[in-house]
Amino acid sequence: MNNLGRLLGYLKPYRARVALAVLLMALVTLSTLPMPRITQYVLDVVLPGKLYRMLVVVFWLILGLYLFRGIVSFGLNYLLGWLGQRIVFDLRFQSYRHLNRLSLSYYDKRQTGKIMARVIDDINVIQYMITGGFVTLITDILTLFVVVPVVFYMEWRLAWIAVVIVPTYVVIYKLFLKRIRSLSVQLREKWDALIGALQEKIAGITVVKAFNREDYEVERFMTTVKDNFTLGMTQAKLNRILGLFVTIISAGGTGLIYWYGAGLVLDRALQPGELIAFVGYIGYLYGPALRLVDFNIQAQWAGAAIDRVFETLDTRPEIMDAPDAVPLTEMRGAVEFRDVSFGYDPEKPVLHHVDFAVEPGEMIAIVGPSGAGKTTLVNLIARFYDVTEGAVLIDGLDVRQIRLEAIRRQIGYVSQESLLFSVTLRENIAYGHHDATDDEIVMAARNADLHDYIMSLPDGYATKIGEDGVKLSVGQKQRLAIARATLTNPRILILDDATSALDSETEANVQAALEEVMKGRTNFVIAHRLSTIMHADRIIVMDGGRIVDIGRHDDLVQRPGVYKNLYDEQFRSAQDKALASILG
Numbered sequence: 001m002n003n004l005g006r007l008l009g010y011l012k013p014y015r016a017r018v019a020l021a022v023l024l025m026a027l028v029t030l031s032t033l034p035m036p037r038i039t040q041y042v043l044d045v046v047l048p049g050k051l052y053r054m055l056v057v058v059f060w061l062i063l064g065l066y067l068f069r070g071i072v073s074f075g076l077n078y079l080l081g082w083l084g085q086r087i088v089f090d091l092r093f094q095s096y097r098h099l100n101r102l103s104l105s106y107y108d109k110r111q112t113g114k115i116m117a118r119v120i121d122d123i124n125v126i127q128y129m130i131t132g133g134f135v136t137l138i139t140d141i142l143t144l145f146v147v148v149p150v151v152f153y154m155e156w157r158l159a160w161i162a163v164v165i166v167p168t169y170v171v172i173y174k175l176f177l178k179r180i181r182s183l184s185v186q187l188r189e190k191w192d193a194l195i196g197a198l199q200e201k202i203a204g205i206t207v208v209k210a211f212n213r214e215d216y217e218v219e220r221f222m223t224t225v226k227d228n229f230t231l232g233m234t235q236a237k238l239n240r241i242l243g244l245f246v247t248i249i250s251a252g253g254t255g256l257i258y259w260y261g262a263g264l265v266l267d268r269a270l271q272p273g274e275l276i277a278f279v280g281y282i283g284y285l286y287g288p289a290l291r292l293v294d295f296n297i298q299a300q301w302a303g304a305a306i307d308r309v310f311e312t313l314d315t316r317p318e319i320m321d322a323p324d325a326v327p328l329t330e331m332r333g334a335v336e337f338r339d340v341s342f343g344y345d346p347e348k349p350v351l352h353h354v355d356f357a358v359e360p361g362e363m364i365a366i367v368g369p370s371g372a373g374k375t376t377l378v379n380l381i382a383r384f385y386d387v388t389e390g391a392v393l394i395d396g397l398d399v400r401q402i403r404l405e406a407i408r409r410q411i412g413y414v415s416q417e418s419l420l421f422s423v424t425l426r427e428n429i430a431y432g433h434h435d436a437t438d439d440e441i442v443m444a445a446r447n448a449d450l451h452d453y454i455m456s457l458p459d460g461y462a463t464k465i466g467e468d469g470v471k472l473s474v475g476q477k478q479r480l481a482i483a484r485a486t487l488t489n490p491r492i493l494i495l496d497d498a499t500s501a502l503d504s505e506t507e508a509n510v511q512a513a514l515e516e517v518m519k520g521r522t523n524f525v526i527a528h529r530l531s532t533i534m535h536a537d538r539i540i541v542m543d544g545g546r547i548v549d550i551g552r553h554d555d556l557v558q559r560p561g562v563y564k565n566l567y568d569e570q571f572r573s574a575q576d577k578a579l580a581s582i583l584g
């Protein structure tokens with residue numbers, strides 16, 4: 001209910017239109033009122049008096065009335081359509097903007113499809129509620145306010161019969177309410193699960209196919225669909241039963257009115273036409289009563305959607321600028337981890353007491369088995385997550401004291417799997433720096449050893465990639481990501497396994513290019529192939545979320561430990577390969 005009020009708040013900027021809509025609704029309602037009276041007039045006056053001329057007047061009256069109603073309805077629907085679309089627009093815009101502000105931890109905890117369901121489905125439900133539900137609600141309330149006095153004025157004895165029936169609706173409805181509400185919530189959740197699963201399985205179609213799991217996935221999907229079907233049917237059944245009750249009550253009420261009314265007609269206390277008109281007006285009352293029940297069902301459904309949309313909007317980003325955050329426009333690139341511990345779930349630490357300091361311009365390599373926490377460590381530098389204990393400092397400032405925008409602008413980041421958007425190559429490279437000049441873009445592409453390939457394409461930098469454009473190989477994607485990260489001329493460059501997807505030859509090329517782009521920056525390079533990091537200023541060796549050793553390559557290979565093991569392993573396999581190629 002609270003959230004409903006909040007939703008109505010979205011109509012506030014459009015009050016004038018809302019007021020006009022309500023006025024038009026009132027006109028539509030009023031335009032239906034004369035009909036029973038006209039019927040009465042025809043039955044009680046025109047027919048007995050054989051006033052056939054009046055039938056022409058009646059004809060034009062009815063035609064005029066419906067014409068008027070049609071025109072007003074048209075305007076009303078247009079206005080409502082506009083309001084509904086406008087609110088959807090506002091809500092979608094706000095939701096998406098807010099989703100962009102939310103921290104990565106929000107996304108870690110949720111399926112992409114479920115997040116999408118909120119922005120798309122829930123907001124659609126809300127739109128339907130505004131343009132459909134609310135409007136009938138208002139017209140119905142208006143109708144009740146006008147028609148109730150009319151029927152009492154016409155014949156109060158009959159009116160009582162009609163009015164006494166209304167509370168029975170309420171009682172019946174109350175009996176059903178709890179079931180309807182819980183069904184709505186369940187249906188919403190199942191729907192969510194459906195979209196979530198669909199998105200995940202489509203994104204992972206390669207895995208599904210590689211493991212021959214198509215049939216299994218179809219079956220699993222069908223189970224979810226079936227759940228939806230069953231719940232939907234239960235809901236439909238419930239609605240129909242409720243509808244049946246309401247119809248029976250209405251029919252009973254109408255029957256009673258005819259029964260008692262016929263007596264009044266026989267006693268000449270009432271004209272036959274009056275009785276017909278009266279029943280006509282009562283029909284106007286039952287319609288809204290019926291629809292109010294329907295509206296309530298709809299409202300339960302929409303209520304769940306409204307709650308979820310506002311829940312998203314109310315989620316506070318975990319990572320936000322401190323009120324006194326400094327802009328730090330000129331980063332030098334010194335990085336320090338001061339006894340940092342961190343866990344995605346604070347209960348389950350992933351990094352333990354990580355402590356080291358890096359001078360501006362240093363090249364730091366990070367090695368260790370997968371799952372050691374290398375990615376996690378570099379994620380803390382760009383403040384994708386906040387430490388659980390200790391502090392990460394850039395230029396001696398706690399990253400929590402620096403404006404996020406400044407951090408992200410001055411850190412170049414190439415992640416483990418590069419993500420490109422379905423736009424042109426140029427736009428992809430210039431993603432973080434959209435006002436870059438052509439020269440800058442070409443330079444970045446050259447550095448990443450991608451320029452020649454791009455120039456070989458007919459459209460060059462204007463080539464679209466993705467669905468309806470060229471498809472890049474993993475290595476090309478990775479090089480594009482490197483171009484993108486270095487274009488912004490960042491003070492700190494983070495390469496998370498940026499070259500591991502490349503074949504040795506390309507890697508050697510990219511490596512040479514990287515050495516160029518790394519100059520004058522602080523670099524964090526995570527790599528599996530030790531050949532790429534042997535010349536690092538310092539190598540941080542990680543295992544199980546701890547730093548187990550720090551040093552230069554020459555020192556580290558001397559000591560027994562994780563690094564030496566890695567080295568021996570790779571050295572040996574390289575030797576084996578060389579041997580194999582010699583022996584053919």
Ligand SMILES: Nc1ncnc2c1ncn2[C@@H]1O[C@H](COP(=O)(O)OP(=O)(O)O)[C@@H](O)[C@H]1O
Pocket residue numbers: 108344345350368369370371372373374375376377
């Ligand atoms: N987003 C996440 N949410 C929860 N746990 C995570 C997340 N990312 C990584 N982890 C966990 O943190 C640990 C370290 O992961 P990661 O830093 O990716 O290791 P590495 O990059 O060295 O392979 C792993 O146990 C992994 O399961």
Ligand SMILES: [Mg+2]
Pocket residue numbers: 374375376416496
């Ligand atoms: Mg990693």
